[in-house]
Amino acid sequence: MAGVSRQAVANWRTRYRDFPQPLVELKAGPVFKVGPVRAWLRKRKIPMARIVSLINLKGGVAKTTTTVALAETLSSQHGKKVLVIDLDPQTNATTMLIGENKWKSLNKKGYTLATLFKDALDPTNRTFDLDKTLQKGVSDVKGANTIDLLPSSLDLIDVQDRLAGAPSGQFYAQTPIDLLRLAVKPILDDYDIVLIDCPPNLGIITLNGLRISEGYIIPTVPDVLSTYGIPQIVKRVGNFSKDVGEDIEPLGIVITKYQENSTIHYNVSRDLRGRGDPPVFDTVIRQANQIAAAAENQPSERTLKQKYGYGDLAERYIDLAAELIETLEDL
Ligand SMILES: Nc1ncnc2c1ncn2[C@@H]1O[C@H](COP(=O)(O)OP(=O)(O)OP(=O)(O)O)[C@@H](O)[C@H]1O
Ligand SMILES: [Mg+2]
Known part of the structure; x- marks a missing residue:
């Protein structure tokens, strides 16, 4: 994670009294919780990606729009290097960022995250190619030149069902919730921020996203049905976080599609x-009429403001990105 040797860690432990205590000392060496070690490394200015999932059990509450708008704002306004991981079989974040044609051609060649999960179902398969799947410099927003994407695929629907019913044979020495973590490990810390767009459920694929997240955002329309599942999300992610022994913090609810x-x-x-x-x-994203156009990837570049309409939407996303950065700094 820090890109240093075991010996370097041993040295840190003797030199710095604030280095996190290990959970256990095994014969093979000490075992640490990722969260506190990440925080410690960050304090010492060793670059560490901040990883955030966007989830809600309810569909249509602007999870994807918020993911993409945050990525574009963090890139164009803050110069952050952003990775968007699209875990939703609906592939909306993917098509917003690279367009449908590009997605189709990638999907044909198997360069999507569906391949990663398919491989897990058949141990003889080793076809996932991280380099070719990673799409660099996506987005049609002017100045948002530092966004990469791991695209999704409609095939994930099928994979999700099969994963849920898969036997835990030898191949699952690594459990199916670790698939994404192991696959993206080599590239994660190339980024300042990783945003994970999740499908509207807490199935195995979403859990793969939460597994590598230090926190999550819940976009919601402020109505009864959309907010109904929030306590359940917090509870279930809390339990999952205990199971895997990592902190996964609720960073906050984002109110979306607010009607004055x-x-x-x-x-x-x-x-x-x-x-x-x-x-x-604090930031509230209002319901806007023009936003549907934002969902279409355009052949020519446009500014954030052009993309997100004439109202105050672009400004609100800028505010939200600033709030997110602040929240992560305090974590
Ligand atoms: N502020 C807004 N004002 C008006 N429409 C919006 C706004 N934000 C998002 N939308 C629209 O609402 C619809 C749902 O948004 P989005 O796809 O981001 O939601 P989602 O939570 O990701 O949905 P799903 O659960 O299907 O993945 C889209 O058509 C999107 O363009
Ligand atoms: Mg979505």
């Missing part, structure tokens, strides 16, 4: 903020 004239939106937003657990980002 809706009493329900007003009341539900107020209640979410009143509860404060998980916290709610």
Whole structure:
């Protein structure tokens, strides 16, 4: 993770009294929790990617739009190097970032994350090619030149079902929730921020994303149905986090598609903020008419403002990205 030898870690442990304590000392060596070691490395200015999943059990609450807009804002406004991992079989983040034609040609060649998960189902298969799957310099937003993408595929629907029912044979010495972690390990720390767009469920594929995340964001429309599952998400991710022995923090709820004239939106937003657990980002993303156009990848570049409409949407995403950076700094 830090790109140093075992000896270097041993030296750090003797030299720095604030180096995290190991969970256990095995014969093979000490075992540390990733979170505290990452935090320690960050404090010492050793570059570490910040990894965040966007989840909600409800569909259509702007998980994907928020993922892509945050990536484009973090890249164009903050010069961050961003990796977007699309784990949703609907492939919306993928087509927003590279367009449908490009996706089709990648999918034909098997250069999507579906191949990674398919390989896991058949131990004789070793076809996932990280280099060829990683799409560099995606997005049609001017100045957003530092976004890479690991594309998704419609084939993930099928894979998800098969993974869930797969036997735990020898091949699963590595459990199916570690597939993504092991695959992306070599490239993760090339990035400042990794954003993972998850499907609207907490199935095995989403868990693969959470497994490498230090935190998650819950985009939600402030209505009863969209917010209903939030306590369940927090509880289940909390349990999962305990199971895998890593901290996966709820970074906050993002209120999306807010309608100024809706009493329900007003009341539900107020209640979410009143509860404060998980916290709610200050920035509110309003319902806008023009945003549908943002979903289409364009052949020519446009500015953030052109992409996200004439209203204040681009500014709000800029605010949200700033809030996210701050939240991560405090973590
Ligand atoms: N602020 C907004 N105003 C108006 N429409 C929006 C806004 N944000 C997103 N949308 C639209 O809402 C729809 C759902 O958004 P999006 O695909 O981002 O949601 P999602 O949570 O990722 O959905 P899914 O669960 O299907 O993956 C899209 O058509 C998108 O263009
Ligand atoms: Mg989506």
